[in-house]
Amino acid sequence: MAKETEFTDYVRSVIEALSLNPEEKEELREELEQHLRELMTHFIEQGQSKREAMKLAKEQFGDPEQLRPEFQKSHIPSWKQYLSKEILIWLICLVAASVGPSLLINAHYTLLFIAGPLMFLIICTLLYQGVIQRIRHPFVCITMFLLLYSTFTWDMIQYHSFKRFIEEFVTFRLGGEGLAAISIIHLLWGGILLRFFNKGWRALARVSYEYWAMFIIAFYTMKAELITSSAEGQVLLLNTVLLYVFFQLMIESQIVLKIKNKIKH
Amino acid sequence: MSKTELVKGSTEVIILSLLSEQVMYGYELAQKIENESEGFLRFREGTLYPALKKLETQGFVESYWRNSTEGPRRKYYKITNTGKKALSGLINEWTAFQRVMNKIVGVSHG
Incomplete structure (x- = not known):
């Protein structure tokens, strides 16, 4: 079982509907969470609080509602x-x-x-x-x-x-x-x-x-x-x-x- | 046409061009796009991954995980030979498009 992070729920809401094999889904989750964590670190370095940096990272990454169909289109079931x-x-x-x-x-x-x-x-x-x-x-x-x-x-x-x-x-x-x-x-x-x-x-x-x-x-x-x-x-x-x-x-x-x-x- | 639509229409050529210079991971690629365009091409970074997946399925890029000394392992993307050929085709198309647009816009504003 993968470790839960501050972005787990957010990433899950983007990719959970994808019909991928378990390894592929796990790798995608790891990759997206890593991107979000790097974005968060970037905002913290700019002087934001952790809470604000998390919010900004999610905003810059995109709205799950809009991202979901794009992921569905690009990933073959x-x-x-x-x-x-x-x-x-x-x-x-x-x-x-x-x-x-x-x-x-x-x-x-x-x-x-x-x-x-x-x-x-x-x-x-x-x-x-x-x-x-x-x-x-x-x-x-x-x-x-x-x-x-x-x-x-x-x-x-x-x-x-x-x-x-x-x-x-x-x-x-x-x-x-x-x-x-x-x-x-x-x-x-x-x-x-x-x-x-x-x-x-x-x-x-x-x-x-x-x-x-x-x-x-x-x-x-x-x-x-x-x-x-x-x-x-x-x-x-x-x-x-x-x-x-x-x-x-x-x-x-x-x-x-x-x-x-x-x-x- | 909005800036977002412009980026969306040219994602393929942008990603392939940057990957033809060096192997990169997702976040690095997003930063590079923003820095190279001096902030002009700002986009929802999550859209990068469906675009990379599409390019991977088309055989234009390939990905692999590499351990990092600074932290967790990262997934890197690399342009393939097929990708390089596709990029040269896209650059030709892009140049032709730019020439035509310059001409039309130049004429209408001239």
Whole structure:
């Protein structure tokens, strides 16, 4: 929960009706409050009392009634951003699932390469948007991440032996398992951490939890043969989930709009 | 046309021009506009953020947070290559507009 300041109510009245994702709204609140505080300091330095400086800062910033429609016009509603991003990720995953098996193991193209990932993507979307992303508290995220990651690592060491686990960890190769090799899973995680590196430990905890939760759910679903018992289907399941969560975390919400604008200009 | 309307119509070119000189954060940009225009372009500073967001969505500027030694972290805005191209187009339009206006106003007052 963000710290309340003297401008919290004022800023809230400007941006509260905006349909933005929680991070975007929080960043906007932080940015506007900071501007108002700097304005207030400027007026205090000019000799005004704190109370008067606050009033002047708000006046110079603008009337919330007039600012609100301008903010609404310039900020794209989050549902539109989610939808366009989701469609883009689905397309990437479906293309990858269609060409991946042929490229990696020379497999003959079958309908399974489309039908399987399509079903997995529906499950991914429901799971990610409906459950995984709802958990945002940093300490819950850290605890969940540590729990999930240590369970997975322990399981892998039990299965392979510690020496083999380390070998797998440092060997990069794309084979029959596609992206679901220990080294590549960690490489993808590294990419995500790099992207969120300057966003602070809370963001790193959240993305680590989201990434590993999605992968580990897929991993144990595969092991328990809950969705499919065929080897090809299981590989497709793991790869689809990995690609889905990787792109969910790597692609920013407004990407589609930005691409459209880039093409236009 | 009121001064506010004049500012509103030229926000894009003002912001892009200033950001082409240096990377700035919102408050700094507002101060720069006021100082450079010697107080002539005074506006509701809150309107700067929807304008910056619009430019960001168009791909003309990009933003990032940077820690500050003097206080809390700040969100900085930087012009992109697409933004620089758009700015040069806007400057051409602006120059043409200014020429025409000078001519018309000059004639009518001449």
